[in-house]
Amino acid sequence: MTTYAFLLDLGRCIGCQACVAACKTGNELSPGVQYIHISEQTRGVFPALQSSIKNHRCYHCADAACVAVCPTGALYKEDGLTRLDASQCSGCAYCVDACPFNVPQLVNGRSNKCDGCAEVVKAGGQPWCVKTCPSNALMYGERETIMAEAHRRAEALRVRYPHAQVYGETQLGGLGVVMVLPDQPEQLDLPANPQIPAVLNTWQNVVQPASVGLLGFSLAFTGLAAIIARRNHKQEVAHLHVQNSAEETAAVQPDHANET
């Protein structure tokens, strides 16, 4: 089976947000919802400054914590990417808490994140974000090709930035978004060695096998979910806050903007 991946070249990325806008229109995302977040990262003191663009999105981990905790199979791996079938989502939000990169969000009570433009690529197209990126900072293709391109680009980048490197070759079993970094990951707000939260190992070993049988699934689900829910109570309040403000924005959007 072919494994696909994205290339995200943070050397080239200039923060123009074309990818954000293309993703939002192509996927008809509700007001307040974005799958990509662009922000600036600045280090140093005037005039000795360094700055780069943070390009936050689902990195499609091979060992995906979100998939590991998802009790319904709404999140699953396919072609090397982490897909989301929102129709299967129960809204438990375990993925929200489990993702080491803080990616999935609940929207309309269902998990919501980049699914790698599954429908578009299956129809033979390029993901919306990739198709539009004016800086050619994004690519999509077979993982091997992407990996080779990432190494080629990182090598070329080292002329300018000695610490330029490829990120995502091994992290979390290999990311489906292979990044070319102009600097060390820590400098760019990325963990050098991202880890799946330890508690999730239990989760994966106990709950997932159990979920094959519906009865066992429900029992285990109830107990463990309650624990996780308590642990994350504070975080939940924060999420609620974000969503409420998104709701206010939504109220003034045009009729055509999506609704469900």
Next chain:
Amino acid sequence: MARTKLQISRRNFLKSSLLSAAALSISSCSAQPLATVLNQNGLRLPWFRTGEIKTTYNYCDMCPWRCGIVVKSVDGQIYKVDGNPADPKSRGMLCARGQAGPSFVYDPDRLRAPMIRTGARGEGKFKEVTWAEALDYTAEKLKITGQAFGPEAVAVFGHTSGDFWFTDYFAQAWGTPNAAKPSSSLCTSPREEAAKLTYGLPIGGHEPVDWDAINCIVLIGSHIGEDARNTVMQDFANAWARGAKVIVVDPRFSNVAAKADYWLPIKPGTDTALLLAWLNVLINEERYDKAYVADWTTGLEALAAHVAPFTPEWAAEITDLPAESIRATARLMADNLPQAAIIPGRHVTWYGNDTQRMRAIYMINALLGAYGREGGIYFSKSPYIEAYPHPPFAVTGSSGGCSAEPGQESAELPLGPTGKARADGARTNFLRGATAMQELIPPMISGEPYPIKALIVYGVNLLNSIPNPQRTIEALKKLDFVLAVDVLPQEHVAWADVVFPEATALERYDELWVVAHKTPYIAMREPAIEPLYDTKPAWWMVRELGLRLGMEPYFRWETAEEYLDARLLSIGSSLDKMRQTNGVIVQQGKPYFEDFAGESPFPTASGKIELYSDELASAGFEPMPTYEPVAEPPAGYFRLLYGRHPVHTFAKTQNTPLLNELYPENELWLNEDEAGRQGITNGQYVWLENQDGARSGPIKVKATQRIRSDAVYMVHGFGQNAPELSRANGQGASDTKLQTTYALDPISGGAGMRVNFVRIVKEV
């Protein structure tokens, strides 16, 4: 209106666990078609699977760059625009604003029907009328004005990609020389006039930088990536990744400065000193293309003598840059010549001395041997196509705009039917160039040199683009008649007597986009859907007005398709044929010297690049640029700088739902240490007051190391006072409202706007 309901369901997790248990059984039979699963669960099909996709060709109207696009609609609803791969500008990609094209169309705040004013001017009270009423009324008012004061008494201001119909076609057929575009005197006039004075060619709409092979890129104030012109971002990224060296001169650490090999955080207003020092190094150290300079320039000796005193040490004092950096960057350019150039920026109306600064830039490019060389600055060529065969116009146009064609300025200004030339003070207050929009405001107030009594404003955000908006309001109060043609109820629309609601670019045919380029090309615009509401395209409006004003000979064509096909016939094409070539016709260019077979490509008097300008000398100007200090901020004030955000264009897109969501308000970039000294924290809201007491705000402070401490910066176009714009109204601060003054460039008529100062007011 259905609204998005966001809710968290963890509270009901028991219930949802049961639901999901049921859902699990569905997912186990994974062969279910997506549509069925979605429908069962109340989710939507992706738009591209809801029906047959209709594809139409267009060029993007979200900024003046006009990338070619393909528009995808299903059942009369536009869902997506993508770059047209056949288009030399977009090459299949688009910026964020382009992606928001559909969002602009479906902005619920759009003007929906023609309106006639019922309240006082500026009050914003209107009644909706039929098109016939609005057109009859407007035609009557124009007729009365024309009869009493001559057609020249009607001024026409136009911007955005339909401006041709009002600002060019209608204005010239009607007979007013007072047609202006902000893209000239509020933006590019200095660079255009400097280019024509120095080497005889304009820059034109598409800066002719030969990005494919350039090895040293110098940007002065250009903030590529924040200024999100699509092609330039593409070209820059490719050149940069290829290893081209980048020098960025900017008081602010812009996103592109972060990618530069050298960032020169220059003291604002001193750029010409830096340029003179660069010239000094290139000449003194004999680091210029000697053969090229000998063959293709005049005046090197005079220039060498002129710049001899302007050493890097001299400039270091003025610019606040180390002399060594100045020297090193000059050498870096020279090391890469002729694949090195200072990129002609776009908005260059800064300090009123701007034509001279631009001339200094072009002189450096000439010493580097960049013009007509691969990897330097290529020669643009306009595509061949005939104009529509209309009768001669009543007056020759001089509105310019960023699509200016090559050509020499004639010595005499064109006269209108009653013998009056432009009222903007060309030839008296400034030397040359396109009609200066801001200089047409005083005649509306004073009646000098002659009265301007009526104004048609098409797509210009009048009060958020022309400096000294206080003065513009005074003019609006004095005019006999104001027609506003717009898609949105912009701030100035409240001051109109009649409002024509326009169909957006994605809902209409339009004039062809004829682009001077390395590969000259023509792009078409056709509607993807019928115009929403009771809106109409500009071509229809001017035609209906023309028929009511006795201008039938100019409007023998009945539809835009007929007009366009008549033009396309001159190159053996048609709209249908264009569709077969993906909506674009690309022709052969003449980018390099080799293409001129020994002839001079420079249409100057000498046939060469004129380092020393006889033309300027004989008009009483400095024949070579000098450094003139600009006024310093008074104690307690900062120089007000402004620029772009990648998701916004001018004062046009702040209300576009998608773009508003991505960047709803502008921020005040303030040096972090300076903020600390003033007791201001990051994220705090403040007001700004300028040197004349004008106020704007509140605006959120972005306390950052990325800007010098003597200037503040904000993204242009915010702080609009337009209650009908439900999202943009009152968001952020307006740089324009803080520009109560400007410095007129005596050569090009450009309005230098970086001469305003602000102080921070913490509480009002």
